[in-house]
Amino acid sequence: MLPSPLAQMDNTVLELIEHSPVGAVPHTPAWQDALARLCASHQVYASADHKGGYVTVRSLAGLPSFYAHNLEAFLAGTVEEGALEPDAEIFGRYVVSLPEALREKAEECRALVVARRIHHRARHGAEAVHDPVHSLFLVPGAGPNPGLPGNYLHGSVFQTADDVSTGVWRVYLHDRDDGAALCEAPSRAEALTLVHDVLESAPFQLDELEALGFRSG
Structure with a gap:
């Protein structure tokens, strides 16, 4: 079964955070909606090292x-x-x-x-x-x-x-x-x-x- 469009977007955001030196996510609605889902599901936390940035749980693991x-x-x-x-x-x-x-x-x-x-x-x-x-x-x-x-x-x-x-x-x-x-x-x-x-x-x-x-x- 192919992943849903939302799941694909969420995975894209995870990869974006992990490849960004400051864990940044664009401030457009689609990106921010995906970020909100990831935060709510405890897959992403606010970064301790970069204000306004994020870090993924899988990277912390x-x-x-x-x-x-x-x-x-x-x-x-x-x-x-x-x-x-x-x-x-x-x-x-x-x-x-x-x-x-x-x-x-x-x-x-x-x-x-x-x-x-x-x-x-x-x-x-x-x-x-x-x-x-x-x-x-x-x-x-x-x-x-x-x-x-x-x-x-x-x-x-x-x-x-x-x-x-x-x-x-x-x-x-x-x-x-x-x-x-x-x-x-x-x-x-x-x-x-x-x-x-x-x-x-x-x-x-x-x-x-x-x-x-x-x-x-």
């Missing part, structure tokens, strides 16, 4: 995610928390992966992203001190707003008690502004499953995480 190299081992209980790869090193690997033209902008986000652990603790009613267990991750995607340079969301898995055997685990994701999604897990094992599902689902928009039990943060 080829990007790596970044998380502690021993995160799964820690959440499985086979590595002590002190051995977790530091957030600053995880963020550094993300920056190095970017095209050189984006690295300076990414570094400007370092203080906010790496310091997010203090924000999380304070926001949930405890003292503004470092969480006892906290690990950063970055995945391709977007929220209500674009993500970090390179079209990345940043998130973390963290535990809310000083003892890793007690307390609720939370998985939080953010775009570059106020878009956020949160999910809680009652145990370390369930937190491992949740983080694995998030990493396997990327790229995504934050609202798509509702299927995994997330709510707007």
